[in-house]
Amino acid sequence: MNWLEQSENVAVAEGQSQDESWISSDRFVAQFDGAVDDYLNTLITEALKAGASDFFFTPREETVDIAIRSMGLLRPWGQITRDFGLRLIAHLKVTANMDILRSFHPQDGRIRFRLKNSGSIDLRLATLPTIEGEDMTLRILDSRNMLTVEDIGFHRTNYKRLYDIASQPGGLILVTGPTGMGKTTTLYAVLKHLNDGTRKIHTLEDPIEYTLDGLHQSQINLSRGVDFPDLLRGILRQSPDVIMVGEIRDNVTADIVVRAANSGQLVLATSHARSTVEACEAMLFLGVQPQFFASCLLGVVTQRLVRKLCPQCKLSLHGEHDDGQKQMYVPCGCPDCNHSGYKGRIAVGEVLKVSQDLEKMIREGASMYQIHQRAVDEGMVDLRTDAQDKLEQGLTSVDEILRAVPGQFADYNVQ
């Protein structure tokens, strides 16, 4: 598709076909396209500096509002005129091969965006029809920033356990936590560790978040009738050693996953459950037989992400010389952290490694409290202990812990 054709589509999509003056000139089209690209370049470069992971374009009556998500928190970024904003959204849709004429259906796509002077990044786009037009979300997928398991910030005991369960030849590992809490980052960190050329690794995602050389990555495509169970069966016929399933959403997928994990493949999957034990309950709720589930389950990783205090400006609550009390720190703000008091994020989590005793308890339907307590007795550093540890090390603040780890999920003693 050449530029003029793209721009004609833009015009039709915006209901501007009656005014063809701006598409009748190649020169004008080139300027228009250049203006959008220049604007996107500046916007993305600036927002990357501010640590943005997502952009949100929201059409309003006279403007298109732009917000970013940075370190998990939404914040306004600016406004552009509605006319320019709609052109920008249409331009992104065309570039991502989305159907420009379908503005009343949610769509998704992906583009590689070249940044001036600093390489290129992958962007995942998703649109949603709204009362004022069409919202667009851009997620930045920067494979250059892919972390290792050590970088994520798990407690030393937890990441050793994670390596331990991930090096098993077969079985199921669940990574659980709310959306935006770094589950995919953890899965990719594990895959990066396993991707040493000795294993055939397949991923099944919706959509693909990162690309990693050496992996076989597949994406479901519901509009073409390709769903999770279909692709998963296809992958099993490819003789995989490791399978990463984005999310177990239905009973057919759950059944296939457990069969694969029981027949010698290492399967990694995510769940939106809030805690380790709820993740186990969710699998049983999907109709998986407890004995098959218990016999293949290697472990469950539960995690949250909290913002890290800026080391340049954090303030001690008890002063430097107060030896009797444990140190706690609060954010302050300096030029180094954009005056937010925080810089980067770190995981707070727990890794439940299924022992023979725990396998028996899951099989027999033991309570949430009993399973958790047994795991702690066996040496698991739980979410609450890890959070406390990170507070005492001055890595994060009480506010961050309270925001990301609500008390009822961290404190099993109240059950």
Ligand SMILES: [Zn+2]
């Ligand atoms: Zn600072």
